Amino acid sequence: MSTKPSSVFQTPTWETIQTAHERIAPRIHRTPVLTSATIDVLCGAEIFFKCENLQKTGSFKIRGATNAIFSLTDEEAARGIITPSSGNHGAAVACAAAWRGVPAWIVMPKNAPAVKCRAVEAYGGKITYCEPRMSSRNETTARIQAETGAVLIHPYDDDRIIAGQATAAKELLEEVGELDAVLSPVSGGGLLSGTVLSAKHLQPGIQVFGCEPAQADDAYRSLQSGTLQAMDSSDTIADGLRASLAQRTFAILRAQLSGIFLVTEEEIVNAMMLIWERMKVITEPSSAIALAPLLKPETLAKIVIPGSLTRKPKIGIILSGGNVDLRALPFV
Amino acid sequence: MSTKPSSVFQTPTWETIQTAHERIAPRIHRTPVLTSATIDVLCGAEIFFKCENLQKTGSFKIRGATNAIFSLTDEEAARGIITPSSGNHGAAVACAAAWRGVPAWIVMPKNAPAVKCRAVEAYGGKITYCEPRMSSRNETTARIQAETGAVLIHPYDDDRIIAGQATAAKELLEEVGELDAVLSPVSGGGLLSGTVLSAKHLQPGIQVFGCEPAQADDAYRSLQSGTLQAMDSSDTIADGLRASLAQRTFAILRAQLSGIFLVTEEEIVNAMMLIWERMKVITEPSSAIALAPLLKPETLAKIVIPGSLTRKPKIGIILSGGNVDLRALPFV
Numbered sequence: 001m002s003t004k005p006s007s008v009f010q011t012p013t014w015e016t017i018q019t020a021h022e023r024i025a026p027r028i029h030r031t032p033v034l035t036s037a038t039i040d041v042l043c044g045a046e047i048f049f050k051c052e053n054l055q056k057t058g059s060f061k062i063r064g065a066t067n068a069i070f071s072l073t074d075e076e077a078a079r080g081i082i083t084p085s086s087g088n089h090g091a092a093v094a095c096a097a098a099w100r101g102v103p104a105w106i107v108m109p110k111n112a113p114a115v116k117c118r119a120v121e122a123y124g125g126k127i128t129y130c131e132p133r134m135s136s137r138n139e140t141t142a143r144i145q146a147e148t149g150a151v152l153i154h155p156y157d158d159d160r161i162i163a164g165q166a167t168a169a170k171e172l173l174e175e176v177g178e179l180d181a182v183l184s185p186v187s188g189g190g191l192l193s194g195t196v197l198s199a200k201h202l203q204p205g206i207q208v209f210g211c212e213p214a215q216a217d218d219a220y221r222s223l224q225s226g227t228l229q230a231m232d233s234s235d236t237i238a239d240g241l242r243a244s245l246a247q248r249t250f251a252i253l254r255a256q257l258s259g260i261f262l263v264t265e266e267e268i269v270n271a272m273m274l275i276w277e278r279m280k281v282i283t284e285p286s287s288a289i290a291l292a293p294l295l296k297p298e299t300l301a302k303i304v305i306p307g308s309l310t311r312k313p314k315i316g317i318i319l320s321g322g323n324v325d326l327r328a329l330p331f332v
Numbered sequence: 333m334s335t336k337p338s339s340v341f342q343t344p345t346w347e348t349i350q351t352a353h354e355r356i357a358p359r360i361h362r363t364p365v366l367t368s369a370t371i372d373v374l375c376g377a378e379i380f381f382k383c384e385n386l387q388k389t390g391s392f393k394i395r396g397a398t399n400a401i402f403s404l405t406d407e408e409a410a411r412g413i414i415t416p417s418s419g420n421h422g423a424a425v426a427c428a429a430a431w432r433g434v435p436a437w438i439v440m441p442k443n444a445p446a447v448k449c450r451a452v453e454a455y456g457g458k459i460t461y462c463e464p465r466m467s468s469r470n471e472t473t474a475r476i477q478a479e480t481g482a483v484l485i486h487p488y489d490d491d492r493i494i495a496g497q498a499t500a501a502k503e504l505l506e507e508v509g510e511l512d513a514v515l516s517p518v519s520g521g522g523l524l525s526g527t528v529l530s531a532k533h534l535q536p537g538i539q540v541f542g543c544e545p546a547q548a549d550d551a552y553r554s555l556q557s558g559t560l561q562a563m564d565s566s567d568t569i570a571d572g573l574r575a576s577l578a579q580r581t582f583a584i585l586r587a588q589l590s591g592i593f594l595v596t597e598e599e600i601v602n603a604m605m606l607i608w609e610r611m612k613v614i615t616e617p618s619s620a621i622a623l624a625p626l627l628k629p630e631t632l633a634k635i636v637i638p639g640s641l642t643r644k645p646k647i648g649i650i651l652s653g654g655n656v657d658l659r660a661l662p663f664v
Contacts, residue, residue, distance in 0.1 A: 029366075029367075032364035032366075034364075034386060035361075037388070053612045054366060054611070054612050054613070056369065058612055115609070273658065276614060276658055277447070277658060279386070280385045280386050280390055280613060280614040280615075280654035281386070281612060281613055281614065282608060282612040282613065282614060283612075322612030326605065326608055326609060326661070326663060327663070329658070329661075331658060331659070
């Protein structure tokens with residue numbers, strides 16, 4: 001993996017996102033938008049959950065991976081694909097590479113959940129384990145890339161990936177109409193950047209917020225300080241949210257994001273339990289985090305909502321993934 | 333509860349089912365139909381899951397309960413509602429009664445899952461516990477009904493209930509088009525009778541099968557013998573499938589059902605685990621049972637499918653409910 005920051009960004013345009021959507025739509029699920037009367041009461045808002053946990057491979061990651069891999073020329077694709085991933089992007093790359101008929105090498109931290117490793121293998125991906133640090137991940141990826149000659153598809157520092165992830169919010173807003181705000185998890189920022197791009201294009205007045213574990217708060221610190229903050233290692237139950245922003249995602253979020261909500265580990269687990277019990281859909285901790293802020297009354301006060309004295313706020317949530325080890329649940 | 337078999341059945345007509353659908357549609361979810369490429373491969377068929385586990389109150393039971401309770405006159409409704417229920421029908425009656433603004437008394441077996449009892453209470457239902465036998469359930473219901481004067485809404489021996497439950501298969505077939513077969517769980521037979529009525533009306537050539545625990549096989553025995561078989565008590569992890577057919581549901585199933593598949597306890601748990609892991613939706617054992625037969629190769633051979641040498645069978649499954657105690661999962 002190149003450790004040089006990309007110097008020229010081509011932030012995806014609306015046309016790029018539309019093209020991505022046309023490219024991937026025949027291969028992925030158009031996931032349902034679910035609602036829960038009970039959760040609406042608890043939050044004091046109308047909440048629309050875009051269920052990417054019900055997406056192929058169990059997360060939104062298949063959107064970006066499919067867009068990137070099917071954007072390659074035949075010559076490029078034939079070299080195979082390499083990527084570092086905490087799990088869901090790895091499974092998505094392995095799956096999309098299999099659809100394209102080319103090999104995939106996935107570099108995963110050795111503390112990735114077993115269920116995510118099994119998924120990568122089930123799609124035919126070849127796993128190399130690394131230490132659970134960004135530095136080890138980058139070094140291992142660079143080594144395998146040099147050995148194999150495979151094409152690197154970075155999990156988020158890649159415009160094709162961002163354009164693909166942007167299609168989830170595009171579908172949500174096209175289906176439910178006008179929203180006051182959208183909340184999405186943030187890790188490397190691919191999903192959140194894509195969400196910002198689609199949401200602000202379709203509804204310029206909308207607010208978009210990221211939700212981040214307080215124990216892995218690099219995006220929050222980066223946006224507060226105005227310079228990209230490193231996070232070499234992190235410890236959170238939200239195993240999909242242990243990566244840090246890249247220059248590319250930082251630039252998009254800095255320009256257009258409304259803010260970041262920090263969430264404790266206990267709040268993540270409580271939100272996850274609530275979604276499982278009430279909505280009957282399996283969400284991983286990294287995904288349930290996007291509901292957690294709304295279960296605290298002070299959060300709504302931070303979202304400026306026109307006319308909110310006379311109506312309930314309407315808020316979209318991207319439920320990003322559902323890959324959890326059912327034999328090691330935090331609330332059992 | 334009347335223990336006399338109803339002597340005159342008015343099996344719901346298509347018009348009755350359409351009226352029920354119009355009555356309940358504004359109050360319930362139109363649940364999504366989900367698919368899984370992995371499960372399709374495992375079964376050798378294209379499977380369409382009608383996700384009533386994502387329905388309001390967590391099961392299809394809200395369809396029948398809403399239809400029945402909103403069919404009552406104001407005078408009838410004002411007396412309140414009483415019903416015996418292993419859980420999901422009780423929660424549905426409590427919820428629909430609350431929508432109508434009238435009280436609900438629910439008679440539940442004392443071994444009903446805690447999560448189902450909590451749900452009844454959360455909707456404002458008043459629970460009386462009985463022994464986990466049909467005889468105790470009937471006696472207790474009759475006693476409370478005499479004390480309160482409430483209107484009995486039987487969980488399945490009621491045409492309004494059957495017409496309401498029929499709307500799930502109606503939505504499924506209207507959405508996915510032609511299917512070779514539909515599989516649904518069977519307990520008292522309300523859902524399965526409704527499924528048969530809708531499916532056979534919309535697609536006369538379709539086959540409809542019930543799925544029943546081998547450890548609670550009264551429907552299988554009744555249909556085999558041609559006379560209604562009793563089952564006073566039963567022991568299965570599928571807590572929603574411990575009731576037995578009534579005259580009314582037996583008559584419908586006897587006339588039009590293609591057959592019943594019996595399933596072991598282990599097969600139920602395996603199917604449940606597969607649905608959770610692959611489809612990311614929470615299904616209770618009573619609901620996962622409807623996938624279990626298709627995981628055995630011999631089952632497809634029992635479903636006569638025209639042209640099956642040249643194409644994959646298309647099969648619908650009604651995933652009936654998602655109310656499970658997350659702290660007492662069978663596969664953890």
